[in-house]
Amino acid sequence: MTFDDFKMRRNNKIGIIVDDDFATKNMPPYPYPIFLSYETPLRIKSILSYLKEKAVFENERIVKIEPMKVEEEIIRLAHTKYHIDSIRNLSNRGNGLLGEEVFITEDTFELAKKAVGGAIKSIESVIKNEVNQAFALIRPPGHHALREKASGLCIFNNIANSIIYLREKLQYNKKIAIIDIDAHFGDGLAQYFYEDPNVLYFSIHEFDFVEGDIGFINELGAGEGLGRNVNFPLPMNTSDQEFLEFIEIVDPLLKEFQPDLIIIAAGFDMYFDDPIGNCLLTSVSYYRFSEIILRIAEEICEGKLVYILEGGYSLIGLPVCIYSVFKALLKESYRPPSFENLQFSNNSKKHDIKKIKSALKKLLSDHWSFI
Numbered sequence: 001m002t003f004d005d006f007k008m009r010r011n012n013k014i015g016i017i018v019d020d021d022f023a024t025k026n027m028p029p030y031p032y033p034i035f036l037s038y039e040t041p042l043r044i045k046s047i048l049s050y051l052k053e054k055a056v057f058e059n060e061r062i063v064k065i066e067p068m069k070v071e072e073e074i075i076r077l078a079h080t081k082y083h084i085d086s087i088r089n090l091s092n093r094g095n096g097l098l099g100e101e102v103f104i105t106e107d108t109f110e111l112a113k114k115a116v117g118g119a120i121k122s123i124e125s126v127i128k129n130e131v132n133q134a135f136a137l138i139r140p141p142g143h144h145a146l147r148e149k150a151s152g153l154c155i156f157n158n159i160a161n162s163i164i165y166l167r168e169k170l171q172y173n174k175k176i177a178i179i180d181i182d183a184h185f186g187d188g189l190a191q192y193f194y195e196d197p198n199v200l201y202f203s204i205h206e207f208d209f210v211e212g213d214i215g216f217i218n219e220l221g222a223g224e225g226l227g228r229n230v231n232f233p234l235p236m237n238t239s240d241q242e243f244l245e246f247i248e249i250v251d252p253l254l255k256e257f258q259p260d261l262i263i264i265a266a267g268f269d270m271y272f273d274d275p276i277g278n279c280l281l282t283s284v285s286y287y288r289f290s291e292i293i294l295r296i297a298e299e300i301c302e303g304k305l306v307y308i309l310e311g312g313y314s315l316i317g318l319p320v321c322i323y324s325v326f327k328a329l330l331k332e333s334y335r336p337p338s339f340e341n342l343q344f345s346n347n348s349k350k351h352d353i354k355k356i357k358s359a360l361k362k363l364l365s366d367h368w369s370f371i
Helices: 003-011 042-053 081-093 108-127 158-169 187-193 240-257 283-300 317-329 350-364
Strands: 014-017 062-065 095-098 102-105 133-136 176-180 199-206 229-234 261-266 305-309
Touching: 014 108, 042 317, 062 108, 081 095, 081 102, 081 108, 102 108, 108 133, 108 158, 108 261, 108 305, 133 317, 158 187, 158 261, 158 305, 176 187, 176 240, 187 199, 199 240, 229 240, 229 350, 240 283, 240 350, 261 283, 283 305, 283 317, 305 317
Parallel strands: 014 062, 014 133, 133 305, 176 199, 176 261, 199 229, 261 305
Antiparallel strands: 095 102
8 A cells, every 4th residue: 555545545435324313213003024113213223323333424534514404495306396295294193004015103294204305415525525435324315215205114205306406506517426225226226317318326135036126227217218217136145155246247337337436235235134135135235335325436536425324224143244344345354254155056147147147238239439
């Protein structure tokens, strides 16, 4: 390592967007094991406790940042008034249920607004060079939320709202790449930017190849955005050995697209212990992914990289995975906990993933020159 490299590493700052409300409010009014009950303030509480135990907040390169305060006019950039009013009205009543996937408490409306504020602040702090990278530890998640409705535990679309805010309020019209590593396809994000040539959405998600699903490889975008929506579906039980196969596509794709900012829709529900995911990853995958994506970001966009928390519901695994990300962003070595030293099935998914990768490359060859 040269002296300049050492100096750069020492001076790099990483922002953590935190607020005690995310760790205390919007408690689901349902017992386990109901699906809705997994989106709980204990997610953030467990993360903060673990990061404190590991002395992350004592690192001079870590900067705590509060969410930006947002009013309804900011939420209306991305959502209809009817949707906003519905969330507010149900929160004022103190309870509610939207479909089968979203619960409402008296805290929901204000906390969901604060989540949008946390996402905006994380991105704004990076593009204004206040920090080099940032991680927004926010909830409820957002990548399933649509313009007109909540969906999949998500109230408002935190990332979409942030990008629209950047464009309309800050006149930030540069290219942005979103890499979504949540176990579930971010249909909300895909819909917002499906025809947008200046947003590259790349989703890596588990896929039900038996019954079918959305988020398949032939969903490439439309109009001027054709080729800018890229899905890399993974078979269930994908493990550490196969997970990073998608890098073979995402690396040259990012280098050809040349975004000015990379946003990670950071879901951790592919973790082997996650109650609503079906993959077998350990924290090592998230560490290695973060090492790679940071290196790419430093090469193409001056390291402008933002993680925004989406899913991840194992109260044991989620804190460990997020800690592994910080170790990668800090460019420090990482040793996984001993309980992750497990032997999973020898039924490798590499053959299946190789076929997916080959088919996807053929589809992308009409839109990108790197193929």
